[in-house]
Amino acid sequence: MKLKFNHVDFYYGDKAPNLFEALNDIDCEIKEKSFTCIVGHTGCGKSTFIQQLNGLLIPTKGSVFAGDFVVSSNKKERTKKLRPLRQKVGIVFQFSEYQLFENSVEEDVAFGPTNFGVKKEDALKLAHENLLKVGIDESFFKKSPFELSGGERRRVAIAGIMAMQPEVIVLDEPTVGLDPRGVKEMMTLFKELHDNGTTIIVVTHDMNLVYGYATDVIVMDHGKIVYQGTPNELFDKSVDEYSLETPLMTHLIQELKQKGYKFDLQQIKSLDDIVDVIAKQKGGAKNE
Amino acid sequence: MSSITLGRYTPRDTFIHRLDPRIKILSLILLMVAIFISYSTWEMTFIIGGILLVFIFLLAAISKTSFKSLFKSLRAMWFLIIFLLLINILVKPRNAVNIAFSIGSLDIYWESIFQSLKIILRLFLMITLTMILTTSTKPLDLTYALEWFMKPLKLIRFPTHEVAMTISIALRFIPTLLIEVERIMKAQTSRGVDFKHGKISSRFKAIISLIVPLFISSFQRAEELADSMEARGYNPKAKRTTYHKLHFAWNDLFALLLCTIFMAATIVFSAMDFTIKTPLFVPWLIIGICGVLFYLFGIGAENARRHKK
Numbered sequence: 001m002k003l004k005f006n007h008v009d010f011y012y013g014d015k016a017p018n019l020f021e022a023l024n025d026i027d028c029e030i031k032e033k034s035f036t037c038i039v040g041h042t043g044c045g046k047s048t049f050i051q052q053l054n055g056l057l058i059p060t061k062g063s064v065f066a067g068d069f070v071v072s073s074n075k076k077e078r079t080k081k082l083r084p085l086r087q088k089v090g091i092v093f094q095f096s097e098y099q100l101f102e103n104s105v106e107e108d109v110a111f112g113p114t115n116f117g118v119k120k121e122d123a124l125k126l127a128h129e130n131l132l133k134v135g136i137d138e139s140f141f142k143k144s145p146f147e148l149s150g151g152e153r154r155r156v157a158i159a160g161i162m163a164m165q166p167e168v169i170v171l172d173e174p175t176v177g178l179d180p181r182g183v184k185e186m187m188t189l190f191k192e193l194h195d196n197g198t199t200i201i202v203v204t205h206d207m208n209l210v211y212g213y214a215t216d217v218i219v220m221d222h223g224k225i226v227y228q229g230t231p232n233e234l235f236d237k238s239v240d241e242y243s244l245e246t247p248l249m250t251h252l253i254q255e256l257k258q259k260g261y262k263f264d265l266q267q268i269k270s271l272d273d274i275v276d277v278i279a280k281q282k283g284g285a286k287n288e
Numbered sequence: 289m290s291s292i293t294l295g296r297y298t299p300r301d302t303f304i305h306r307l308d309p310r311i312k313i314l315s316l317i318l319l320m321v322a323i324f325i326s327y328s329t330w331e332m333t334f335i336i337g338g339i340l341l342v343f344i345f346l347l348a349a350i351s352k353t354s355f356k357s358l359f360k361s362l363r364a365m366w367f368l369i370i371f372l373l374l375i376n377i378l379v380k381p382r383n384a385v386n387i388a389f390s391i392g393s394l395d396i397y398w399e400s401i402f403q404s405l406k407i408i409l410r411l412f413l414m415i416t417l418t419m420i421l422t423t424s425t426k427p428l429d430l431t432y433a434l435e436w437f438m439k440p441l442k443l444i445r446f447p448t449h450e451v452a453m454t455i456s457i458a459l460r461f462i463p464t465l466l467i468e469v470e471r472i473m474k475a476q477t478s479r480g481v482d483f484k485h486g487k488i489s490s491r492f493k494a495i496i497s498l499i500v501p502l503f504i505s506s507f508q509r510a511e512e513l514a515d516s517m518e519a520r521g522y523n524p525k526a527k528r529t530t531y532h533k534l535h536f537a538w539n540d541l542f543a544l545l546l547c548t549i550f551m552a553a554t555i556v557f558s559a560m561d562f563t564i565k566t567p568l569f570v571p572w573l574i575i576g577i578c579g580v581l582f583y584l585f586g587i588g589a590e591n592a593r594r595h596k597k
């Protein structure tokens with residue numbers, strides 16, 4: 001599903017003292033089946049941006065096109081029923097751990113699919129599948145969601161969106177507060193979903209994740225898009241311009257380049273890749 | 289969403305915003321008395337009602353309360369209005385004699401219509417006044433004022449400070465809760481919940497999906513707040529001072545005086561059974577209105593002067 005923003009402005013509040021211009025002339029396209037990361041400083045409008053994607057917020061000016069759906073400031077052009085769009089574009093919110101309410105974990109995950117007309121048994125089946133994917137095993141299925149830890153609840157919330165089988169999954173800072181292994185597990189999961197053809201959009205502050213997983217990156221500042229392109233280009237030259245953190249990998253590669261090694265940035269996503277390259281260029285055997 | 293936030297404090301710098309909150313509460317009470325005084329004839333009821341309406345609208349204009357939100361509150365009352373009309377039409381008022389018109393065998397009296405109009409007018413005036421108070425006064429200032437009014441109760445060991453603290457915390461958390469409601473509604477909407485349409489059963493489920501997380505997070509928040517207050521050594525029994533000291537000024541005196549005169553005038557009109565035909569009623573009324581207008585222009589001028597500064 002292609003997502004396209006056509007000169008979108010969004011204001012919070014409607015009168016002068018409360019009016020706040022949260023998005024300013026957003027004009028961009030998020031490619032189908034891409035893994036797009038959205039970065040930018042706190043309060044720059046990332047969460048506002050993603051809420052335009054499934055019609056939770058309606059643009060004040062301009063339109064958003066999501067597949068066949070049109071979310072436009074103009075009532076006449078807007079798609080009448082936006083609910084089906086919410087099945088196609090699933091959003092996992094910041095602090096998603098606070099949205100659970102059912103008696104058991106499995107029922108909570110099944111809640112989304114049943115809302116979109118999946119039969120109860122099928123929904124439970126979907127719930128089980130997706131809970132296992134996010135690393136919640138059978139022993140948790142019948143537990144109350146309120147007995148889980150924060151990180152576990154987050155995983156359940158993510159499973160709740162995945163169970164709706166959306167074409168686009170949007171995650172707002174999904175890895176905040178997880179331990180390093182949890183972060184890796186989650187990101188690997190999103191990568192798997194991406195490999196299976198789902199468009200993934202992740203809002204994050206962690207440039208290392210952007211480096212390791214994203215195919216596209218959008219940098220926002222004060223409600224505007226200031227950069228859109230590939231992570232490699234971004235980290236190669238213009239990081240300082242947007243006062244973003246440089247990923248550790250970029251640092252490492254730059255140091256190694258000075259020592260005379262050569263890298264094809266397209267190929268290098270993790271530490272293992274670097275080790276491979278070094279091993280190759282030293283003429284030694286392949287890394288063990 | 290915005291319908292819930294009706295009457296929320298909007299920071300502005302107007303004469304009414306600057307009044308002492310205690311004076312504002314007192315004035316509110318005085319004007320409420322004026323609103324609820326009844327007169328022997330319908331003409332008087334509506335003349336005085338009309339004057340009060342104009343006066344209160346002027347106050348709303350001075351305090352820059354949005355008229356749109358005032359009428360929104362009226363729109364929110366439509367159910368009540370219809371209900372009142374029906375009750376008053378079906379239950380014949382005691383001294384009803386003038387038939388306005390009849391539907392079939394049902395006679396509809398002017399008195400029924402007037403009676404409902406009177407109640408609606410009073411309700412509307414009351415709501416408008418309260419909205420002027422709440423949009424022009426910080427919730428925290430209101431609680432300080434309430435605490436001040438409760439001071440005498442300290443003599444009988446009434447925990448005034450604790451009550452005021454509880455009220456101020458409750459007021460403080462209303463916007464936070466509204467934000468929370470919005471957040472949870474968005475999250476559940478993304479999971480396919482439809483809060484606006486649907487069958488009763490699915491609506492019920494929708495409400496549950498909102499209420500449960502809301503309760504959980506509220507309790508969590510309450511607990512955290514209590515802990516953090518304790519961690520900082522909060523002691524409800526301790527004597528405390530406030531950051532902003534309340535003090536009366538000349539404009540407070542003026543406002544109080546004006547409202548007192550208003551109330552006194554209505555009481556006099558009612559008690560002495562004034563009617564339009566009473567000698568000198570009209571001249572006095574005109575002089576009174578001119579006085580009030582003069583006063584309000586004074587306020588406007590003062591506002592303009594302050595603005596320039």
Ligand SMILES: Nc1ncnc2c1ncn2[C@@H]1O[C@H](COP(=O)(O)OP(=O)(O)OP(=O)(O)O)[C@@H](O)[C@H]1O
Pocket residue numbers: 012013020022040041042043044045046047048049094
């Ligand atoms: N409901 C609202 N009403 C008014 N202003 C809002 C509202 N929600 C957000 N804003 C404002 O809009 C701006 C963008 O908010 P947004 O939540 O999109 O930021 P963000 O980029 O997601 O930040 P973070 O990284 O902290 O999550 C902020 O300055 C915020 O103050």
Ligand SMILES: [Mg+2]
Pocket residue numbers: 046047048094172
């Ligand atoms: Mg955000």
